[in-house]
Amino acid sequence: MAANRNRLDRWLAQTQQRPIKQMRLAVLQGRVRVDGCVAVDPTQLVDQFSRVYLDDTLVQQCAPVYLMLHKPVGVVCATRDDKHRTVLDLIDHPRKYELHIVGRLDLNSSGLVLLTNDGRWSRQLMNPEQKVAKVYRVTVKEPITDDYQVAFERGIYFAYEDITTAPVQMSPLSATSVELRLTEGKYHQIKRMFGHFRNTVLSLHRLAIGPYQLPDDLAEGQWREISLPG
């Protein structure tokens, strides 16, 4: 859901059904807080997910929803698909059709998928400048040699987009499996990075996105709501 930005005084007037002048005065009297700070400017922009308090009462247009899902292999990260089950098919939540996916996984990948109706939150998590770490466990066909680690840390050149990937941290788990920590999410990035060494990814499982970890007790196909701090 896109964020509809509006002036604080106008937004308060609409949601409270009160005259805009009264709401402007409330701001100037220091009676309004936005996202934890006392508002001083009645024209400051807010959206439907801003946490706005008027006289210590929370005023919100739209309650944000945050979910985590343990995606199984064979389920597609889309909201509709003619051939495969989608992540939304696994979710039984009254507002699921408002949600969008935060960082897709391929059809044959599994693990943590986040969904929300809060575009501000998802944009922050996916913004490459924020360098939010995504952690994956990857198993490949051929043994992984030391030159992979050097190349992954240096970056792999993707000719199609004419870009070099940001440094990826690699921790070996066995001869053919590793844990990778990426701060970006290019199309099929991990498969293409191993493809550079002509090595095939056999399984790819996402364990974490930033502070959100796939809980051990969240079985494949299960989902749960998450609440954000503050």
Ligand code: URA
């Ligand atoms: N990289 C891939 O190649 N596939 C995924 O699903 C995620 C990261």
